[in-house]
Amino acid sequence: MNNFIFQNPTKIIFGKETIEKIGDELKKNNIKKVLIHYGGGSIKKNGVYDKVVISLKENNIEFIEVSGVKPNPRLSKVIEGIEFAKKNNVDGILAIGGGSVIDSAKAIAGGFFYDDYIWNAFATKNRFKKALPLFVILTLSATGSEMNGNAVITNEKTNQKWTTSGLALYPKVSIIDPTVQFSLPKKQTINGAVDAISHAMEFYFDGTKNNEIQLQLAESIIRTIITTTEILLGNPEDYDARANLVWSATLALNGLLSTGTKGGDWSSHELEHSLSALFDVSHGEGLAIIFPAWLKYNYNEHIERFDRFALKIFNIDTGNPSIDAKLGIETLIEWYKKIGQPTTLKEIGITENNIDKLVENATQKEYIGRLKRLSKEDIINIYKLAL
Amino acid sequence: MNNFIFQNPTKIIFGKETIEKIGDELKKNNIKKVLIHYGGGSIKKNGVYDKVVISLKENNIEFIEVSGVKPNPRLSKVIEGIEFAKKNNVDGILAIGGGSVIDSAKAIAGGFFYDDYIWNAFATKNRFKKALPLFVILTLSATGSEMNGNAVITNEKTNQKWTTSGLALYPKVSIIDPTVQFSLPKKQTINGAVDAISHAMEFYFDGTKNNEIQLQLAESIIRTIITTTEILLGNPEDYDARANLVWSATLALNGLLSTGTKGGDWSSHELEHSLSALFDVSHGEGLAIIFPAWLKYNYNEHIERFDRFALKIFNIDTGNPSIDAKLGIETLIEWYKKIGQPTTLKEIGITENNIDKLVENATQKEYIGRLKRLSKEDIINIYKLAL
Numbered sequence: 005m006n007n008f009i010f011q012n013p014t015k016i017i018f019g020k021e022t023i024e025k026i027g028d029e030l031k032k033n034n035i036k037k038v039l040i041h042y043g044g045g046s047i048k049k050n051g052v053y054d055k056v057v058i059s060l061k062e063n064n065i066e067f068i069e070v071s072g073v074k075p076n077p078r079l080s081k082v083i084e085g086i087e088f089a090k091k092n093n094v095d096g097i098l099a100i101g102g103g104s105v106i107d108s109a110k111a112i113a114g115g116f117f118y119d120d121y122i123w124n125a126f127a128t129k130n131r132f133k134k135a136l137p138l139f140v141i142l143t144l145s146a147t148g149s150e151m152n153g154n155a156v157i158t159n160e161k162t163n164q165k166w167t168t169s170g171l172a173l174y175p176k177v178s179i180i181d182p183t184v185q186f187s188l189p190k191k192q193t194i195n196g197a198v199d200a201i202s203h204a205m206e207f208y209f210d211g212t213k214n215n216e217i218q219l220q221l222a223e224s225i226i227r228t229i230i231t232t233t234e235i236l237l238g239n240p241e242d243y244d245a246r247a248n249l250v251w252s253a254t255l256a257l258n259g260l261l262s263t264g265t266k267g268g269d270w271s272s273h274e275l276e277h278s279l280s281a282l283f284d285v286s287h288g289e290g291l292a293i294i295f296p297a298w299l300k301y302n303y304n305e306h307i308e309r310f311d312r313f314a315l316k317i318f319n320i321d322t323g324n325p326s327i328d329a330k331l332g333i334e335t336l337i338e339w340y341k342k343i344g345q346p347t348t349l350k351e352i353g354i355t356e357n358n359i360d361k362l363v364e365n366a367t368q369k370e371y372i373g374r375l376k377r378l379s380k381e382d383i384i385n386i387y388k389l390a391l
Numbered sequence: 392m393n394n395f396i397f398q399n400p401t402k403i404i405f406g407k408e409t410i411e412k413i414g415d416e417l418k419k420n421n422i423k424k425v426l427i428h429y430g431g432g433s434i435k436k437n438g439v440y441d442k443v444v445i446s447l448k449e450n451n452i453e454f455i456e457v458s459g460v461k462p463n464p465r466l467s468k469v470i471e472g473i474e475f476a477k478k479n480n481v482d483g484i485l486a487i488g489g490g491s492v493i494d495s496a497k498a499i500a501g502g503f504f505y506d507d508y509i510w511n512a513f514a515t516k517n518r519f520k521k522a523l524p525l526f527v528i529l530t531l532s533a534t535g536s537e538m539n540g541n542a543v544i545t546n547e548k549t550n551q552k553w554t555t556s557g558l559a560l561y562p563k564v565s566i567i568d569p570t571v572q573f574s575l576p577k578k579q580t581i582n583g584a585v586d587a588i589s590h591a592m593e594f595y596f597d598g599t600k601n602n603e604i605q606l607q608l609a610e611s612i613i614r615t616i617i618t619t620t621e622i623l624l625g626n627p628e629d630y631d632a633r634a635n636l637v638w639s640a641t642l643a644l645n646g647l648l649s650t651g652t653k654g655g656d657w658s659s660h661e662l663e664h665s666l667s668a669l670f671d672v673s674h675g676e677g678l679a680i681i682f683p684a685w686l687k688y689n690y691n692e693h694i695e696r697f698d699r700f701a702l703k704i705f706n707i708d709t710g711n712p713s714i715d716a717k718l719g720i721e722t723l724i725e726w727y728k729k730i731g732q733p734t735t736l737k738e739i740g741i742t743e744n745n746i747d748k749l750v751e752n753a754t755q756k757e758y759i760g761r762l763k764r765l766s767k768e769d770i771i772n773i774y775k776l777a778l
Binding site: 019223260264 | 392393394395396397398399400401402403404405406407409600601602603604607608610611612614615618619630631634635638639642647650651
């Protein structure tokens with residue numbers, strides 16, 4: 005096990021009828037005027053927006069709004085948000101949405117105090133040191149952004165989808181009401197599940213040895229996501245399945261699984277980010293395509309771990325570690341197909357002709373991979389395997 | 392799954408050669424003068440004390456000391472600590488030890504600002520609202536106190552071993568260097584392991600239904616504690632076994648396993664606290680005796696859960712849930728015997744003649760038990776089963 009620091013100050017308020025508490029939480033944190041940040045307006049259809057507004061008014065909290073955040077959230081929207089927040093002198097941000105909205109809100113919260121050009125917080129080591137207090141009402145479980153300090157933003161001018169992180173970006177309070185996700189399109193539940201499983205796998209397959217407790221925790225999270233996703237495809241309003249999925253997704257990227265590891269491999273995420281940046285693919289679909297290709301390409305780098313994955317997740321045990329490792333990957337792909345995910349680039353219209361562009365985008369990163377540091381040739385091979 | 396709030400602000404610094412960071416952490420938190428609190432002086436033999444002093448001096452942090460904390464930490468020592476802390480105007484507390492020292496330090500930290508009579512913070516709902524910032528260097532893993540807001544103190548005048556808790560009592564920073572525990576007597580490692588397993592079991596057996604993710608996390612922690620304890624009995628200096636045990640013990644009572652449950656049953660802890668209060672039994676031994684008796688007495692209250700425990704922890708599956716449940720309990724008792732724990736009251740010199748006194752002490756509590764709320768008769772029966 006490696007040395008680590010774990011610190012996660014976010015307060016989670018979880019369960020039924022919890023959205024109503026948002027005004028009180030803002031008040032306790034001395035927020036007088038808040039910027040509400042959200043996406044395309046589904047929160048106005050499902051009643052979340054109204055509940056928030058009532059709670060804010062009851063607690064005499066002023067609010068202004070910036071909406072229209074899109075999946076793969078854009079830098080231009082972040083800049084719009086920062087300018088509006090400054091002009092209106094808000095003292096807090098309230099994100100109502102999934103990972104895209106939360107990440108966009110984090111960039112606004114950090115950008116509010118940032119003197120440098122905003123993209124430098126993503127591109128360089130000049131990360132956000134200070135941020136407006138951030139509050140979250142989660143409406144889609146996937147990225148874990150409700151309980152971590154990470155934000156992924158797409159610079160649409162340069163086609164870069166890059167990540168920043170820092171202690172200042174952890175939400176003060178995140179409210180997670182699983183019932184809000186009853187009305188999600190199935191596709192979004194599935195994308196979220198694949199994203200959360202992928203987070204757990206990034207830590208699981210980063211080459212760390214002798215981290216038994218973290219492996220068992222990761223396996224617990226992956227197994228629970230698989231079983232609860234299957235239940236929800238039959239009945240999206242099964243509360244307990246939804247609650248278990250939602251909390252598992254949060255735990256998959258709140259720092260717990262990272263403890264004692266090398267920090268995660270993250271190759272699959274980086275290669276997927278290039279896919280999303282260039283072709284606006286949804287992250288969950290991109291991961292269902294890229295991660296299996298990465299697994300196939302790298303299983304020989306840590307065969308015992310891949311063997312263990314097959315056993316602990318899918319009960320595969322032929323006695324031959326190499327066969328088990330491959331069967332484990334194949335079974336994961338079959339499961340992705342079963343829940344309706346694409347598992348090849350071709351299915352989403354990307355062909356061999358696009359690979360040069362993907363590789364060019366991906367190789368801008370300082371480095372990719374901890375289990376194996378990927379060379380340009382490795383990156384080409386993995387994208388080709390994903391075709 | 393039940394609604395819950397999760398909030399745990401403690402910063403954990405984990406791994407080899409981390410004790411040296413304490414001065415820097417105090418400085419970052421603007422601490423100028425700290426009260427060092429510890430036990431019988433083993434920290435002077437194993438080098439921990441010297442490392443701390445060097446780090447404090449390097450960072451120009453003044454310190455004073457109150458030592459001599461005993462297992463089942465006493466209220467009189469807490470009062471001594473509060474008076475000394477006030478007289479010397481410290482602005483922080485540094486606990487160097489295991490659960491007893493940390494709990495005593497928490498009571499001092501809270502008592503520093505407490506206007507009421509100190510025992511009222513344990514006896515009534517007038518809990519500590521404010522506390523001096525607390526820092527911890529953990530030397531014995533067991534209670535999880537390094538990452539929670541709980542403190543258990545014994546009032547030696549009234550023979551009450553009672554608990555308080557609150558957000559103010561979470562340590563700011565806890566440093567966990569597993570190598571410090573290499574030199575522990577085996578008995579202390581074993582007691583710590585039993586305590587940590589018992590914490591996980593309190594949540595596991597509190598009657599909550601449909602909390603799949605928390606059950607899997609609890610099972611992961613219990614299994615890891617069992618396997619690593621066995622390794623350490625052979626080789627106390629196996630770093631990875633120690634690191635996995637130590638981190639599992641912290642996770643067993645840092646709030647993670649509590650999420651979505653009824654909050655844990657805690658009958659076994661309460662009944663054990665009476666044992667410790669009256670006979671100064673070590674908590675880990677007391678739990679190895681009391682918890683199995685509670686399990687035997689209550690398995691019919693939630694047979695599916697006891698059946699699952701047998702399967703997931705000990706691979707027991709005869710096909711008959713009732714038989715499995717009983718075999719699971721017997722196997723746990725056998726494991727306690729194997730690692731050298733007493734499993735009956737007789738073994739520690741307590742006989743039927745002492746039961747009235749135990750029952751009298753235990754029934755002072757407002758109530759005991761969530762899986763089943765225990766009547767006086769239940770309490771008598773459980774102590775008798777433990778004979």
